[in-house]
Amino acid sequence: MRQTTGTYGGRSAQERRAERRERFLQAGLEQFGDKPGFRAASVTALCEAAGLSTRQFYEEFRNLEEVLAQLHLLVNDWTEEAVLRALADTGGLAFEQRIAAVLRAYVTEATADPRRLRIAFVEIIGVSAELERQRLVRRSRWVALIVAEAEAAVGRGEAAPRDFRIAATAFIGAVNGLLHDWTAGQFEATLEQVVEELVALLLGAVRPPSARP
Template identity: 55%
Template sequence: MTGRITPAAGRYAGKSAAERRAGRRHRFLEAGLDLFGAGPGYRATRITDVCRAAGLSTRQFYEEFRTLEDLLAELHLHVNDTAQRSVVAAWPEARALPLAERHSRLFRAYTAGATADPRHARIAYVEVIGVSPRLDRQRLERRARWIDFLCGQADEAVKRGELPPGDYRVAAAAFIGAVNGLMHDWSVGWVDAALDQVVEELLKILLTRLGIGP
């Protein structure tokens, strides 16, 4: 019939095809977040488990993702973006603070963004480790962004006369390595400490390296 709108292209239950697809993708992401971040973990999860948790079919899964690893990769980017948004939101109030307070405020914003949802912490620090060369590259690329951020903060501190001139990249890389290592151990229960204790210990490492620690 001329002018007929197919169900795939038209509106159904008040939603367009694009809105329905976005809703399905969100359900798969939420299911993955639960299973990888709070359930059996990525390695013990199958596509059928995700579909069952999302209440959707395997056909619908393959319309959104090629593999289960694709779902994990997208979740890893999502949890990193969440932490980054937390830091960006804290920057306007932190920028005028003295060096020690500024770094403390920004790092606390990062850890708040990374751990407010425990599922995020497990995905960021545990589940993506050693999955594949592709995810290792993605993880290291995101780590490099945080190193660049710290180097940018150091450069700004040098301009303000708060730090002596120097190359702080190795120190930034060492600190990010410490964050990932300690947060991994805390996430899997190898470190018997409250999150506040972990954050304080990492801050001591950072501030001491900048010459402003206790």
Template identity: 60%
Template sequence: MAGRITPAEGRYGGRTADERRAERRERFLQAGLDLFGSRDGPGYRAAKVADVSRAAGLSTRQFYEEFRTLEDLLAELHLYVNDAAERAVLATLPQVEHLDDPIERYTRLFRAYAAGITADPRHTRIAFVEIIGVSPRLDRQRLDRRARWIDFLCEQGAAAAARGEIAPGDFRVTATAFIGAVNGLMHDWAVGWVDATLDEIVEELLQMLLARIHTISA
């Protein structure tokens, strides 16, 4: 019939096709978060498309309408959890830029990062465990995100030096070493190789960072 709007193009149940597709994609993401990131889940390497589809309450056909492979789903989740941590830090930045003490500023920024990346234990496992060694593509994505955090720390160091709070210099080695420590310790804690509470892990990493800042500012 001329002018007829099909359910795929128009509204169905009060929602547009784009809204329904966004909901499906969100359900797959939540299912992937549960299966890949939960301690009692199979993890990325043991999960199947059928498992994710069943957990999402959707079909495998619908999965392939959203993602080409499970790796695509993991890649999107990895970006999602990093974005959450980045938003937490950027939301804190305007609150600390006026502080004269670099120790206090870095403390609050790192605690914001730690809260953002660990608020959901599934985020922690995806960011530091499940992403490791999957493929060259995801290795590049992981290293790209590490590089962004390194750049952020370097920018903060350069800003502190410009204010005369710390000695000027190249902060890239320090930033790279610290981000490496974060990734290594968080990985070992998430897989159970380190017997410590989350608060102890965060405090240990924070003290490493602050000790280095104190040395530079002395």
């Protein structure tokens, strides 16, 4: 299909298309991250929420799964950016302080919008083999980040050398479950309490028993 070129209303075709895509993604965030949820959503309802036509939808996406996939990547990107900023800001701190700052940034960003949390931890599960591969790839990036920080702590004498991949993978699973239950109201806790528990959990995973307080 040939794409429309030129300008209209002072905006190029590329700018108009980017705006439409953004409106579809925003509608997807609302539809998938709240009610009715991805499995009960429809292209028609999504288009109505975006204020656009089904023809415009299929110019941007193959199906609703592609919208969900894009939202999952965006949610992970936003959280990853917050974590990388925290890492950059805490380069000179001790491992415990650095980990606390990073986990606080992660938890704050991940739970800032319950719709993002639902898309990342609930709606993405079990949709298709393709989305499962995407989920595991992004999960592996978080595992790699934790392993890298643990190995850096080894280099500074703050942790004992070993293979941290199993511990990092287990920790990511614990984080996802904890944040899901916390935001779902399964227990009451402040942000600082959640961060403190995660810091203790991670330190316990990467440090040998003799180095734990």
